[in-house]
Amino acid sequence: MKTFSLANARDLLVNKEISALELIEATLERCSRFAHLNALITPTPEQALAAAKVSDARRAKGKAGLMEGLPIAIKDMFCTEGIRTTAGSKMLENFVPTYESTVTTKLKIAGSISVGKANQDEFAMGSANNTSYYGNCINPWTSSTRSEAQLVPGGSSGGSAVAVAAGMALGATGTDTGGSIRQPASFCGITGLKPTYGRCSRWGIIAFASSLDQAGPMTQDVCSAALMLQAMAGYDAKDSTSIDIDVPNYAAALNQSFKGLRIGIAEQYQPNTLPDDIRALHQQGQDWLKAAGAEIVPISMPYTDYALPTYYIVGLAECSSNLSRYDGVRYGYRTPDASSLDDMYMRTRAEGFGSEVRRRVLLGTYVLSAGYYDAYYLRAQKVRTLIAQDFHHAFRKCDLILTSTTPSAAFAHGEKMDDPISMYLNDVFTVPASLSGLPAISIPAGLSADHLPLGLQLIGKPFDEATVLRGGKVLEDAAKFTYLSENDHE
Amino acid sequence: MSMDKEAIQKLGRLSRIALGDQQAEQIADELSNILRWIAQLKEVDVEGVAPMTSVLEAHAHPRADIVNDGYAPKRVLANAPQEIRGYYIVPKVIEQDTT
């Protein structure tokens, strides 16, 4: 629902039209009102109120940070010192980190205030926020044809998307491995940006697939995404895969001219099976960009069809290894009364992980195991090279690539549950950019036939978030997206 | 490519996840389906293509050899399910193997 955006609220705070305490109180009130959406695993209202008072004092002293006093939600993948961090898993039900992730540290330093830890799929493995040990998260939107159905918010950053869509926070951190920021942003009618791999530090973020995971902002609009990315981005010596290059002024970049920018359109992103409403919105997006002065360029991305299976092999392999540390020895869940070390491992991991995580760990173990490594993992790494080359070639001809974010609008909880593959297909348009490490944004651009939000995705060149945001702003301005109205949720 | 119960149990052993018989059977079906689906990669000609281990073209920047961490056992033991005298505790291990 369009309350005011993060960027609007910042102006109000700067102009002293509201105080941080007032803003936090209003936001916490919404957190209570929409608690039934289950967007937050661990709300932290007391800490937020205390922080608001400190924030107002800091502003009074003229020491306000970039995001001073702004309420945000933190996906539960980010380790937060002294605040329980679960990754949506029973395995970490009682885990209280003694350290704070680099990205949330930067957000704190910028003055933002966390209202709580957002729900998500377990270890970020899912596309519907229905694998969380802490229960399903509910999309505040409802279908015009089946108003009784509870819809999924998308995933894995479902709680973050819902918190922003329902005004329980003005921004939220997400993590995106194959679409976990962009797909829920699309389903919930908000803006979600996955930065270039290496732009934001991964230090202190619970790992799903290390070569793909990237933190990013989820907000109501593009200006807010620019503001929040500004606070999150930057080199971190504690992350070997973080890249030491300048972080430009994103807000300033939004105002630059869009004239002459070339927009790539690939036929491979418009399969015949795509529903009419999604196809039509994609055409509309092209028209909007053209009207703003951009040039439409046809491009070819021949390996697109292979992105999804490639993504799964790479992601499964990495997660099977990354999740080995959850063994009940040093932290996290431990099965009671184990008879031996091995018994402890076997039962701790069987009981601590949910079914989707178990499935992925088993399959990841398989694709790396002796005799199968070459056929699966090594082959996938090679196809990944080809997919990245597709983009490399395309970006010689264009500056941004426009695609739909998802092949459908939000679906109901309970659907697509029996077949994991149909669930995986949600990420078909988001995964290629993930495999190639490229920045990509989802902008709420229209409504589906049954009045649910649909997103458009813009993919940019490495470390060119500025152009991605600028293109996003053009779509946003043209789309005049109808945000959820206040009454739709009660 | 399809998998049977025994293959799943072997994966369960390797990844230290206990699986009941019925569960193994169900997972065998699911994983077989997923494997059939990802098998489409076999169509791709990858002759001469280098595998990608990182999207970044950068390489490692080693850190200086300085001791600036540790000396905080409470910090590393804070979440331990079981602790005695500053050690992590696990059920007794009979055979020693430090591979």
Place this chain on the structure above:
Amino acid sequence: MSKITDIDLGGWEMVIGLEVHAQVSSASKLFSGASAAFGGKPNNHVSIVDAAMPGMLPILNEAALRCAVQTGLALKAKINTYSVFARKNYFYADLPQGYQISQYEFPIVGEGTIEITLDDGSTRTIGIERLHLEQDAGKSMHDQHPQYSFIDLNRSGVPLMEIVSKPDVRSAFEATAYVRKLANILDYIGACDVNMSQGSLRTDINLSLRRPGAEFGTRTETKNLNSLKAIRQAIEVEAWRQKVVLESGGTIDQETRLFDPVKFETRSLRSKEDAHDYRYFPDPDLLPVVISEDWIAKIQSSLPELPDQKIARFQQEFGLSAYDADVLVADQAAANFFEVVCASTTPKIAANWVIVELFGRLNKTDLSISDSPVSAQGLAELLALLEKDTISGRTAKDVLDTMFSTGKSATEIVKKQGLEQVSDTSAIGAIIDEVIASNPGQVQQFRDGNERLLGWFVGQVMRQSGGKANPSIVNQLLKQNL
């Protein structure tokens, strides 16, 4: 070097490959800033990275990389400008990540060689297959409690170099010579502190038997040996076991075994159904390591003199025998000690006194050269007195004993005890006159041609002088006067 007799395997030939894990002498761990020092209170040298807390990431230690390259260069090995860290996945209570970060397909160092000296003085070249960097695991203690094992992660993440030989080793003697030489090289370049009792050098033995000239047989891997004695014993015990199995028509299983020095046996560590499948893959948290030829050249030019070079120099510059040079160089501290002594002494005398007299006394008291109560300068001072004929060789040995037990200087001891040698011909002449006068019978016998009596006269004169007369002057004057 004492001769070690290898066991008689009745025509079977051992084929041995060695994997030595050497702890890199760095201050901090391979991928974290926690101390890599030995010991410490439990879990005190542990960062949240070493404890594999969620979201933790590794950052490579530059010193570990440098040590690996140094060692590679010292082993005349190929240095790979591109190398990759990979994860070796397995579960164990003291392996926090559930994988060990190691190098697999692309190690930092490729093929090289080590020259070993055999007991007949000849040399043999043992091939090095590769050297790679990896993390050590923590420590499990099983004897603290009836129900529990205790886990200490102080060692978790300590940098190790694994140095893998080719299957070129053919006996327990060669194996220990190889490890001793490798330790020697590591000590010279300072890449490892080579303290076996603290586990800074641990060896795995891959061993199989074959009939000479035949194909290699199936090998076993005996793990974690931390002394030369254990290496020798484990090889002999395991080779004997394999011989017995093979000769009774059995087959050897490829497996990991553990040497029990108390029961004097090796035993299988794992059952077959639990065979390991390490699922190596490149660690996505670490980027490939790319090093420049310039950097390698810089390290090459800063390498210290290596043992083989020093042996050659000691022979050329000081005229030492191959044996003496080898013995001195085998211990860097001894070689340094010798060079200080040698600066003011005839090299052969210096070598002889260091090897025979000093080492003898150190061995008797179970001290290492670095703990020697007599310093190199102290020994040099003693040998200067000897070379100036101030004291005799016999007296010098007594003085060295006193130096050893009291820590006093040679000059001080000689002065205090009045041990200066008498070289004054008139004083010695007076004693000789007296000896000749009081032994007319012996004098007559000598003059009649019994020249062997000269020694007897020398003895008499030395005794009368209280051992202080210069024996060569005594000899000379006796010949004249008789």
